[in-house]
Amino acid sequence: MRAPTFDLTLLRTLVAIADTGSVTAAAKRLAYTQSTVSMQLQRLEAQLAVSLHERDGRRLRFTAEGERLLAHSRRLLALNDEAWSDMQARQITGDLTLGIPEDYASLLPSVFAYFHQLYPAVGLTVKCATSAHLVEQVKASELDLALVTRQRNSPGGDVIRREPLVWAVGVHQQPSLSDPIPLALYSPGADVFREVAEQALQAAGRDWRVAYTSQSMAGLAPIVTAGLAVVVVTRSMLTPTLRPLDESSGLPALPMIELALHRAPHRPSEPARRLGELIREQLAAPSEAL
Amino acid sequence: MRAPTFDLTLLRTLVAIADTGSVTAAAKRLAYTQSTVSMQLQRLEAQLAVSLHERDGRRLRFTAEGERLLAHSRRLLALNDEAWSDMQARQITGDLTLGIPEDYASLLPSVFAYFHQLYPAVGLTVKCATSAHLVEQVKASELDLALVTRQRNSPGGDVIRREPLVWAVGVHQQPSLSDPIPLALYSPGADVFREVAEQALQAAGRDWRVAYTSQSMAGLAPIVTAGLAVVVVTRSMLTPTLRPLDESSGLPALPMIELALHRAPHRPSEPARRLGELIREQLAAPSEAL
DNA sequence: ATCAAGATAACGATCTTTTATGATCAATAT
């Protein structure tokens, strides 16, 4: 009992007919002639020796068999499209450099893994620097893409996600929050965090002092963990060793920051385009990090 | 970015090439010409703009892309075949009568459910009678199929499954197993069970008496549950209220019985063929009933 | 050198799409 094979083209028009509700509309959508679609439907019915549709008046209705075939068709076409785009993706080759501030690195490993699975032939390089630095490098085409916290003075780029900033301290610490507030600052977003924090404190009439500074979060970690100062991070950067402080701490609320994706000025290479798409998709939903 | 559709025919030959390891062998298997298969492979490569195979010497090897497409192909074809046979199955209509001994009914509900899912347009009637009776009815074409315990005196039919017979008593009872053994008998297999039991006892030099008889297990259940007698059932017929007795009970071992499927003498209708197949498939594996 | 397998070319048949036309049905006007 050898099973004949479906013509996926015909199944695609079947789905189009179902989606649009009419033969002519389906024809338009598929860039076929009306008569072609009409005959394709007939062909399908002839091959299966089943009537898939019937019309009462002008309305087209699918029979039970039609509905069933429709379901099969959707599954088959989904698998087909997936297979096809996988085969295409594997053909995409090239090299690609992405810039990110060091502390966003923790956000992206799963994206990188997925990207490599989809496009195994693409060589991906990641460079870390401050946001301001990265923006300049992208403009100079030294990077294909850069994912940065949006700079006030360097607009452009697509906003991928907005994220709340939070005050945080070591998880077991109860820092003294009397003025002046001891701040631990680092410069991931080229001091965007710092700017924002100082503005918020000033607006609230609070006093502060910069207790510690470092180029990276890693350098600051011991100080913060020890409870010697509070730090400003995005919510998705919170680690198990960091405890966020809510408004009951008395510290002023902080604004949202924007993650922006910058692209090199020239037309993006195919790999760059794909990674950009992927980052947008994957990062669009606000992460529910602890 | 609209994804083109695969030609499942080409994928089928790709699989055939992979299975057979050569173009000519695949051609033979698919009833194509060698050149056709050769060109189909080329067509596939042209459509994807990928080379799927390479040969070193005479040996044909798939590239990484080829292997990948092969995997996709198998999935797609499996789905295709499933969809196709489902569409065909739904077209099968008719009526169909199956005979079974009453006590096998418990074995088949899942088969009936599955059958109805596969062939919703088939009307299935089930008739219960003793095995001997059923065999005659099938021969007289009053039934399409009969699933019976094989009769010594009426051979024929396909053996679907062998199953052990066991002695059983009420689950909480400790019956007196001194001679004469009190037997509770019913006649599901037209007394095959009785015959077998008495032969086994006689061969073991034991004495017995027929304490209770009934036409059905249901009639016997209270007596057995009460511990007034032992009964002989197949292992798959054991219910939670029945406790099997092993050899430590002192009762002689019982032979296997055979479940046989009889078909009406005329050429079976399509529904009958299908149900027969399904019963064979589903009942082939010995059930691990409690 | 010979044999078997794969590739290629040319031809033919089949299948598919299109253009053109006719039929059917709903809606609006008379």
Place this chain on the structure above:
DNA sequence: ATATTGATCATAAAAGATCGTTATCTTGAT
């Protein structure tokens, strides 16, 4: 109600593309 209009769908005929076959050529292994 009846007729007219507009639109959708079905069908016929013809052009066109595709696919499979036969026949031939190339290539690699024994």
